[in-house]
Amino acid sequence: xxxxxxxxxxxxxxxxxxxxxxxxxxxxxxxxxxxxxxxxxxxxxxxxxxxxxxxxxxxxxxxxxxxxxxxxxxxxxxxxxxxxxxxxxxxxxxxxxxxxxxxxxxxxxxxxxxx
Amino acid sequence: xxxxxxxxxxxxxxxxxxxxxxxxxxxxxxxxxxxxxxxxxxxxxxxxxxxxxxxxxxxxxxxxxxxxxxxxxxxxxxxxxxxxxxxxxxxxxxxxxxxxxxxxxx
Numbered sequence: 001x002x003x004x005x006x007x008x009x010x011x012x013x014x015x016x017x018x019x020x021x022x023x024x025x026x027x028x029x030x031x032x033x034x035x036x037x038x039x040x041x042x043x044x045x046x047x048x049x050x051x052x053x054x055x056x057x058x059x060x061x062x063x064x065x066x067x068x069x070x071x072x073x074x075x076x077x078x079x080x081x082x083x084x085x086x087x088x089x090x091x092x093x094x095x096x097x098x099x100x101x102x103x104x105x106x107x108x109x110x111x112x113x114x115x
Numbered sequence: 116x117x118x119x120x121x122x123x124x125x126x127x128x129x130x131x132x133x134x135x136x137x138x139x140x141x142x143x144x145x146x147x148x149x150x151x152x153x154x155x156x157x158x159x160x161x162x163x164x165x166x167x168x169x170x171x172x173x174x175x176x177x178x179x180x181x182x183x184x185x186x187x188x189x190x191x192x193x194x195x196x197x198x199x200x201x202x203x204x205x206x207x208x209x210x211x212x213x214x215x216x217x218x219x220x221x
Contacts, residue, residue, distance in 0.1 A: 046219050057171035058174075060169060061217070061220065062217060063169075063220070064217060065159070065164070066162065067162035068162065068163060081187065082187075
């Protein structure tokens with residue numbers, strides 16, 4: 001990959017990135033906290049591993065970019081990203097739910113950076 | 116009794132998995148192509164690119180392997196992961212998982 005290719009990809013991605021970033025900005029962290037009962041059983045337990053369909057640690061999402069969380073949830077909902085549990089959960093979420101959850105999990109970014 | 120057999124099998128299985136965890140220093144050297152999007156230490160500045168600093172080692176390995184195999188589809192990550200060896204993947208995962216960034220949040 002040449003430097004120019006990297007530049008082209010970066011420009012493309014930044015353009016794509018700005019759209020969900022606007023959506024994510026609408027999320028309410030407090031509302032997200034009230035909706036995360038489906039998340040904590042896996043993402044809220046230290047060292048917790050999935051057992052189906054493969055065994056691996058459940059990813060940390062505290063401090064993640066809100067826009068990325070929304071994108072991941074939308075991809076699970078649309079079926080572009082496959083994980084049985086996450087597909088089922090994301091299918092039940094509205095755009096507002098996703099934005100609120102993303103705002104809640106992203107809200108530790110400052111704390112995470114200071115650690 | 117069945118539980119005991121199951122538990123024994125689990126212990127044997129986990130012991131059979133090699134405990135190769137990758138070399139963080141080697142991973143850092145191999146991370147030049149990652150920096151452009153994920154940032155120098157995995158704390159990306161662009162909101163659409165995930166932070167990977169502090170992510171679990173085995174989750175990073177799984178993600179890269181899935182991009183490489185095509186199980187996870189992404190036009191940017193697919194060509195990146197295609198060129199990585201198993202050793203590269205382990206080293207990169209060791210590097211990023213050892214950085215400070217993502218946290219466990221209840």
